[in-house]
Amino acid sequence: MDAQLLELLNAKIAGCTACRLHEGRTQTVPGNGDPNAELMFIGEAPGQNEDQQGLPFVGRAGQLLDELLGEIGFARSDVFVANVLKCRPPGNRDPQPDEIGCCEVYLREQIEGIRPKLIVLLGRFATQYFLPNAKMGEARGQPYQAGPWLILPVYHPAAALRNSNLMSTMREDFSIIPPLLARAERPEVSRPQIGHQHAHSDEDDDSQRSLL
Ligand code: URA
Numbered sequence: 001m002d003a004q005l006l007e008l009l010n011a012k013i014a015g016c017t018a019c020r021l022h023e024g025r026t027q028t029v030p031g032n033g034d035p036n037a038e039l040m041f042i043g044e045a046p047g048q049n050e051d052q053q054g055l056p057f058v059g060r061a062g063q064l065l066d067e068l069l070g071e072i073g074f075a076r077s078d079v080f081v082a083n084v085l086k087c088r089p090p091g092n093r094d095p096q097p098d099e100i101g102c103c104e105v106y107l108r109e110q111i112e113g114i115r116p117k118l119i120v121l122l123g124r125f126a127t128q129y130f131l132p133n134a135k136m137g138e139a140r141g142q143p144y145q146a147g148p149w150l151i152l153p154v155y156h157p158a159a160a161l162r163n164s165n166l167m168s169t170m171r172e173d174f175s176i177i178p179p180l181l182a183r184a185e186r187p188e189v190s191r192p193q194i195g196h197q198h199a200h201s202d203e204d205d206d207s208q209r210s211l212l
Helices: 005-015 048-053 060-071 097-114 124-130 157-162 164-175 177-183 202-209
Strands: 040-042 080-082 118-120 145-148 147-155
Touching: 005 097, 040 097, 040 202, 048 097, 060 124, 060 157, 080 097, 097 124, 118 124, 118 177, 124 147, 147 177, 157 164, 164 177
Parallel strands: 040 080, 040 118, 118 147
Antiparallel strands: 145 147
């Protein structure tokens, strides 16, 4: 993705007042990393540290993400990391459906602009963005083709921090990333259009999100 286009998108996100979350934010957290990354990670929403620093995954979950990435030979600067929501929900509560609906256009522009070969979905909210009825226990660790996108659902690092039994599963799932990337290709999709509002409709979702 053109770096200037990404800047424009970040500026648009910084000025967003589309949902209630703008009222409580310190700053927006659009995402960061290599705008031409082959590998993209999508988390849930900024927490307290992210809200203060304006960067995704800078707290404990971020440290674990960095560690897991390092183990498969990647640095944070090699990848692009974003969240479903760009503003912190109060008290880190779950994202609400209307908030996800308001924020969806930004994630879509990021994905379409970066065109990653592989998108790793960290936890339930990122996974259900592509696979609306997915259960993490069943979906995790398996690649899916969702429209043009190759996706890999994995547990959220915060879940592994809460339950250390999940750590070996996380490692197992991350170990799939390098071989998947090695045989993946960059999807051909049309360029993002800044200012374009995505019209959210069920029909549209079906075509984008069905498993091929
Ligand atoms: N958890 C998330 O889902 N995203 C962050 O950026 C930080 C913690």
